Amino acid sequence: MIDISSLASNSSPRVAGATGATARGSPLNLLEISLTPVIGVAVLWVLARVLDGGIHPEYFLLAVVVFAMTFPGPSRLTGTVRWLLLDVLLSWGTTFGLLLAAGWTTGYVRLFPDELIAWWMGLVPAIDLAAWLGLRATAPTLVRLQGRPARALVAGMNPQGLQLAHNLQDARFHNFELVGFVDDRSRERLPDDARFPLLGRFESLGEVLRQQRIDHVYISLPMASQPRILKILDDLKDTTASIYFVPDLFVTDLIQSKPTVLCGVPVISVCDTPFQGLSGGLKRGSDVVLASLILVLLAPVLIAIAVAVKLSSPGPVIFKQRRYGQSGEQIVVYKFRSMTVAEDGAQVTQARRNDQRITPLGAVLRRTSLDELPQFINVLQGRMSIVGPRPHAVAHNELYRKLIKGYMVRHKVKPGITGWAQVNGYRGETDTLEKMEGRIALDLDYLRNWSLKLDLLIILKTIRLVFKDQQAY
Template sequence: MVEMFLDPLSLILSLIGCALYYGDTVDARYVVLSLVVFSLSFPGSSLLSMRPRRVVRQTVIGWMLIAFILLFFGYASQYIENFPYEVVVAWLVAAPLTQLTAHFVARSYLQRAAAKEENQTKVIIVGCNDIGVSLAEQFIGHPYLGVRCVGYFDDRSPERITQLNGLPLLGRLRDLASYVKANGIDQIYLALPMASQPRILSLLDDLKDTTVSIFFAPDIFLTDLIQGRMDYVAGVPVVAVCDTPFTGINGMVKRLSDIVLSIIILLLISPLLLAIAIGVKMSSPGPALFRQRRYGLDGKEIVVYKFRSMTVQEDGGVVKQATRNDQRITPFGGFLRRTSLDELPQFINVLQGRMSIVGPRPHAVSHNETYRKLIKGYMVRHKVKPGITGWAQVNGYRGETETVEKMQKRIEYDLEYLRTWSLGLDLWIIVKTVAVVFNDRNAY
C-alpha cells in the first residue's frame, strides 16, 4: 500500500514545492497536472526488495518516460505555457530526487516496522522440498514482507530431511490443525507435490475449522516459468507456464514504442544510412544491403536487413559465425560491425513489424537448427519478436559465441528478459547499448 502511493505523492509534492519556491500560485492548473501525474504514476513501483543501484535506475527511467509524455502533450496542446519556465525545469530535476528520497526513507521505516512482532504475519510451510525451502528463503531474505516463517510440517522423519534453512520441523501433517489453533498462525503455504492430492484434500478438510489463510504452491512452479501466472478461460482457472509477456495492453505498449522510436531514429539517421550505403558500395563489389533469413515471432522465418560487411553473402544450410580477423570481412565492414552500424537497416524491419528494437537477437536459421537440439529452452526465446539489441548483448554476450556454453549464457539472459520485461527495462537496455557499442570488443 505504501509503495502504491509513494511515487504519485512524491511527484505531486515536488511539483507543488517547486511552484511555491518560485512564488507561483497553486491553482486549477496544478490540480489538473497533478491528476494527470497521478494517473500516469499510480500504482507506484515495488522497489523495496531491489538493490539501491537498481532502485535509482528504475526511478530515473520511470520518471524520464513520464516526463517525455508530459512534455510531448504539453507542447502539442500548448498547456505547458500555463506554467513558469523555471518551475518546469526545477520540477524535472526535483521529481526523481524526491522519489528516491521517499523510497529510501520508506525502506528504512518499513524495515523497522516489519521487524516488530505485532506487525508480523506468522507463516507455516507444509513440505520440506525444493519449493518449500525456496519459499522460506524468500520470506527470510525479504524482511519488508513482514512475514515470520515459524517452521515446516512434513510427514517424513527428521533423518530424511536434509534442508531446513535453520527453521524447525514442527511435526507431521496430522498435527497441523491443532498447532494452527494453539499458536495463532496466520497463513499456511502448501508446498506438497501435485501427486499428493489425497493428502492435500484431507489436510484442507482438517483446516476448515480454523481461520488460517491457505496458499497452494504446486511443484509445477519448479519449472523454468516464462510469464507464469494465474488466468481464467471463461471462468475456468488455468496456470500459464510459458507465454509471451506481450499480451493485451503490454503488447500495445511494446508495439507503439517500437513504431514511435523507430520513426524518430530513422528520420535522424537517414543521412548516415545514405553515407554508409555509399561506403559499402565503394569498398567492395556487391549490394549495399544484405538480406538474411532469421527466425522471428513463434519461430516463423523472416528476412532481416543489414549493411553488407563481408565479401560473401551466406544464407544457406551452414552459416559460419564471424570470428576475430575473419578474412571474409571487408575493412569498412569491420568498422561497421565494431560500431554496430551494420544493424541500422533493421529499424526498417521494426517498422514492418518483423522485429522489435529490444528483444533476443535473431540468429541465422542454420544456427537455430543446431542450438535448439543442444540447449534446453532455446526456442522459447521466439515467444517474442527478435530485437536489434537485447539483454544478453548489454551483459557481455555480443558478437561471436564460439562455444555452446557462451550460447547457453546468451539464452539465459534472453529468457530472463522474457520473465522480467517492462518498458523501463527496454529503455535501460537502449541506454546501455549505446555505451556497450563504444566499449565492447566482442563484435568482429
C-alpha cells in the same frame, strides 16, 4: 481461502531488485506503492502554488494522469544505491517523456509555464531518491510498529516449500515469522536443512496450528497429491488461519507467470508473452517513435555508409538474411554488407576474430554496430523491435533448438536490434554451446522481467557498449 497467486519462484537470475519485498497489504507495502505517485503529484501542486498562483483545474487533471501512470509504485527497499538512482531516473524519465510527448501533440503543454515544467522535471527525481533513502533507513522500525509478526507454517518440506521458507526467512522487510514445517516423512527422509524444525505430521496439522498460534499456512505439495491436499483443506476448516497453495511449478521455467480467469475458470499462465494489451501498445509505440527519429537523424550517415560499402567492395549494399521472428515465423533482416559473402543457406558460418571474409570497411561497421542500422527499417515494418532477443540465422536456430532446452521460447516476442544478453557480455560470436546457453538464459530473463524502463536501460547500455566493447567482429 486459497490464493493460487503464491507461485514458487524459480532459480533463474533476476534483472533487477532482490528478495525482501514487503507483504502485500501491509502498511509498509502501502507506503511503498504510494510514495512515488504522491511525490509526483505533491511536487506539481507545490510548484503550481509558487510559480502559477494556485492549483488550477489543469493541474488537477494532470495530477490524475500522473497518479494513474505511476500507481502502484515500485518496491525499492533493496538493491544498491546506484541501482536505486538509476531506477528513479529511468522511471521518472519514462513518465515525464510520455507526458511531454502527449502534451506537445495535443497542445496541452501550453497551459503550463515553461519554468514550472523545468522545475518539475528536475525536482521529482531528486525528492523521490531522497524519500526512498529515508524509507530504507526507517523501514525496520516501521515493520516493528506493525505489531507481532504473523506466524507462518509450510506444509510439505520439498524444493518449492524450502525455497519459500528461505525467502521468508531471508527477506528483511516483512512481518512474518516462519515457525517450521509439517510433513509425513521422517526427518531422515527429508532434505537436510537444520534451519527449519519439523513440527509434526499432516494428520496433526490442526493441533499444530492451535499450539503454535499459526496465522498463515502454505501448502507445498505436488499437484498429484490431490487427495492429501483435499484432506488438509478439510482439516483446516476448523481454524482461522489464512491458507495459500504453492503449486509445484519448479518443474518448468516460468515466463510471465500470472493467475487469471478464463471463462470463469481460474488458470495460471506458465509461458506467455509480456507484450499484451497496454504493454504491447507501449512497446510498439516506443519502437515506432524511436526508429523513425533515429532514421531521420541518421539519414546522412546511412547514405554515406551505403556509398562507402558500394565503392569499397563488389556486392550488394544491403545484406539480407532469413531469421526467425515472433512465433517462429521467418523474416528477412537487413544489414549493411560487411563481408565478401552473403550466406543464407542450410549452413551459415558465424564471423570470427580475424575472419578473412570481413572487408576492411566491414570490420569498422561491425565493431561500431553501424552495420545494424538498416534494421530500424525492420522495426518500422513490424518485423523487429529495438530491444529484444537477437535473431539468429535460420540454420543456427535449427541447430540450437535441438541442443538447448527452452530455446524457442525466446520467439514469444519480436527479435531486437539489441538485447539484455548483448549488454551483459554475449555480443558477437557464440562459438561454444555454453555461450549460446548463457545468451538464451538472459533472453528468457528479459521476457520474465520486461518493462519499458528495462528497455531504456538496455538502450543506454548499448550506446555505452558500442564505444568500448571489443567482442563484436
